[in-house]
Amino acid sequence: MTEQDADRQDADRPTDHDSPWKEALDYYFQEFTQLLFPAIHGEVDWPRGYNPMDKELQQITADANTGRRHADKLIQVYARDGSETWVLIHVEVQGEPEEGFAQRMYTYQYRLRDRYGVDVVSLAVLADTRESFRPSAFQYERWGCKLSFTFPMAKLIDWEERWADLEVSDNVFALVVMAQIKAKRVKDGATRKEVKIALVRLLYERGYSREQIVQLFRIIDWMIQLPRELEPEFVQAVYALQEEKKMPYVNTIERVEREKALQQGLERGLERGRHQGVEGTLRKQLALKFGELPDWADERLAAATDAQLDDWVLRIMEADSLESLLGKH
Incomplete structure (x- = not known):
């Protein structure tokens, strides 16, 4: 399979912004940095705790082109250097290759720094399977004006060569990385x-x-x-x-049965909604063409199947009477 084929396959799958990655980062942010960004993990004063700032992130990204991704998180942490300055760690988990990804990372970076006036550390986690997609910098230069922004990046498929390390790791986030890689591969x-x-x-x-x-x-x-x-x-x-x-x-059976019942109920609701919509539209069309519907026609419409309604919708334009269309007995 080519990289382009893999990209198209990834693009066919929906991306849920309220994804398991957000849940994983909520539960295990310290373990996440320890596994994927150990140098940064060592700079954080973990005993002082950390605070999610998702609402603040939403405010500065509301008008940005978000692309297709698994999750983004904004976490307030404290540095170990003893200063009172706190650092915002912006984590972006990118699900598929995206041309403007690095520029978006820079956009979020400068917006956060401008808004809060503190150091901002942007971290990128790339969960796609395209080997060549490894953005870690955004830069431009024109007429002597130059900007260069770099950010730490972790490519999850790089862990495939270290799979044995994940299997024996005592870091709980290793299982999240393993599950994500297998989900993609x-x-x-x-x-x-x-x-x-x-x-x-x-x-x-x-x-x-x-x-x-x-x-x-x-x-x-x-x-x-x-x-x-x-x-x-x-x-x-x-x-x-x-x-x-x-x-x-884990009451797995209860989970599956609950989800199955929910899905079946949703499907029935969609089918019922479509049926009612088609029937209502057809009634209006029949009334416009043939006038007020007699009782027998009303009963036929109320008892019709989806297939019958679809057939009548297709044939209504050429029908010269209610009887020829609906088949009065």
């Missing part, structure tokens, strides 16, 4: 199911707390989507794993 449904089961097994074997298992399971489950017909097999595998480990922390 593995397309076959059956293989995705096996990969997902393997990650959940690894989750249970690492000795995490109940809260961590539940949180990480939710993130992995959200990242690696399975075809609906394979969900029951995944459910049974997780159920067996929980029995084996005696850790019934």
Whole structure:
């Protein structure tokens, strides 16, 4: 598969801005920096805590071209150098290659610095699979005026060569990186199911707390989507794993059944809404062409199937009577 083919495949998948990445960064921001940006992790005074500033980020990015991405986060942290100055760390997780990505990173950088008057550290996480897409700077020069902006960047597929390190890492964010890489790389449904089961097994074997298992399971489950017909097999595998480990922390069956019921209800609602819309439009067209509808025609319309309504909509222009169109018996 060429890089361009991979890009088109990525572009076909919807990007959810309220993504598992946002949840992962909310839960494990310190672990995220430790794994992907260790030099920066060492400069932060973690005992002083950190504060999400998502609303502030939304204010300065409201009119920006956001592109297709997994998540962006703004976190307030304190530096270890003893100063009272606090640093805003802007994290952007980019899902697909984008020509204007570096310029957007610079736009957010200068807007944040102008608004808050503090140092801003911009971090980019590239979750795409195009090997050559590695933006880490934005610059321009004209008539002696020159600007150069660089930012730290982590390319997740680089970890494929260090997969064994992820498997043995005691950093909880390693599982998030593994799940994201597999979500991008593995397309076959059956293989995705096996990969997902393997990650959940690894989750249970690492000795995490109940809260961590539940949180990480939710993130992995959200990242690696399975075809609906394979969900029951995944459910049974997780159920067996929980029995084996005696850790019934994730009520998977309840989750799947709840989501399935929600999806079925949504589909029924969409079908019902479409049916009502077509029927209402057809009634108006019939009334305009043939006048007030008799009771028998009203009953025929009320009992019609989707296929019948579609057929009548197509034939109404050439019909010379209600009887010939609706087939009065």
